[in-house]
Amino acid sequence: MTAWEPMLHALVTERYPRLLARARMLTVSKAEAEDLVQEAIVATFAKPRRFASLAQAEQYVRRAIVTHSMDASRKAVLERERWDRAPVTTASGDLAAGVASSVDAVAALRGLPPRVRACVALRYLEDLSIAETARQLDLTEGAVKRYVSDGLAVLNARLGTEASAGDSDHAVVDIRKGAVK
């Protein structure tokens, strides 16, 4: 057995539900989420990385899920239409009363263009800094800033929140403490 195999087996055995949950935040259907998780696992383990812990491997895959959700969206010609429809079919009726729910949040997140969605997800779900988000997505820091700003404008409008681009930037502290979700 090679070095990567025990970690792969442990990851799939112990962390699969959490990975699937992350993917469901970004995809319309469960089937798409399952495909996305598998794609992210393959992409992560296909490279010659050495993981110090299961938590580290999981974090890598969680971020890869976000990155690959962006790539997958590029490939799907009709996907934009599905994104646009998704919020309408899943948002709660509470928004009419000005109360956003987590269901609305997911629907709104799914409705963002792929790059914008990926940037917002990494900033708000992974608490990555702009610099780290840029590296993860192979974008410039300026582009990330702009995508996050655009995404938050849409989310705030749809959810009634007041998030600003500077609200999620505590990843530096967490990372330096060695904290891994």
Added chain:
Amino acid sequence: MNGLGELFDDAEGRATRDAGDARLPADEFGVVHTKVRKAHARRSALRASLVAVAVVVLGAGVVYGATWFGGTQVADLPSLSATPSETPSPSPNPTETGLAWPGFTGSLTVDPHLPSASAITRDVWASVEPGWSLISYREAWVAGDRGELGPLVVYLVSPEGDRYELVNVPGETVSVLAWEAGSATAAVSVQPEGDPSYAGVLNLVTGEVTPVDGYAPYIWSVAFLDSEGSPVWTGNDGTSAYVAIAPDGTQAEYSIPAAEGAAEIAIDELGLPGVDCAVAAPYDDESSLVHCVTADWAEGLEVDPADIHFAVVRVWPADARAELLYGVTGDEGRVSNPTRAGDYTVGSTGGAPNECSTQYSVLANGNATAVPGVGSNLHPLGDILLPLGSVGSVLTWGVTSGCTDGVATPIVVVNSDLASDEYAVLVPYPEGRPAGEEPNESVTGVAVGR
């Protein structure tokens, strides 16, 4: 707290509960396992095939890389910048090569939300050559709860920073993207209020924009500079990864030459545990720039600050050859966003490893030398550095803020001569604006004349 974070946390908690004890079916796990195994097998085969070549051609680059990462720098190394490119030639005699006068109005817009400038004259226009820039400028600020916009003016700017108004463009915000020195038109993107952006060609005499098909990037979207010094843009959704835009507005997908296998070679040659590399920019037709970061540092686990965590490597895939241009330890900060500028490689450096860059540097021989003008307090909050174009040894770059705290501020544009250590400010930070009207945006686009 703004509530969005809680909504997402709640949503992911709900999704996790819904996932329950979901398991990857055994047959699908088998598919995943097989794909990973095949990927490693291909890597092993590639490595084996490269060994024979590498023994002969790796030479100084690999020896240098290994030695540098071992903590000892070698003194006599092949220098990337030992022979700086020639500086741009002096301005041609206008009487010999002067440009035809396109019929500019020669007017000058005076407004507290514009930088100082002069009206364009025939003599000035006649002396335009590659290295002069077009800069579109419009200040934006917030008054109470309302967004305000100043006038939009497109300036012709000399390499030394002399600004001349070409045209005042009323209405929608325009960003210049590409321009051929001396031409009376330029490729632009247009950002209408409330409507999608679109690409176009701006008439520099009349201010009219003719829409064209294609991607409409903003100044933030420069990915890197190509071998000619022109910006290559990060593509938008549904397009290629990179897009090149010509002065006439035509667009083409851009692929980095010599990228195939480059990241793999960099990983192998650096030999660091957990290193993760990706092709970042072109170098020339035979080699590319690869950016590497160690997984340990990226994940923030137990790391030794003395270890190298960030590196920029030049890789020749056909020769399986790699040369470390710059590598930094956890104590030294970071390096990112490398690009070529003439005969030089530059990148964002400095700052804490997981924070934002504070410097813009020439990277060569394991050293980072500050780009002229960096550290001169050109911008009060500058932490984002943008390559905007280059001609000869002169790099045009911008500095703004937002990496650290997300606060948008105006962009300061600078010309730095990497060969002479001189610099000129093309557009300064807007000082002295009316109280309550301090802008958060200014420069909307820069096109260095080719």
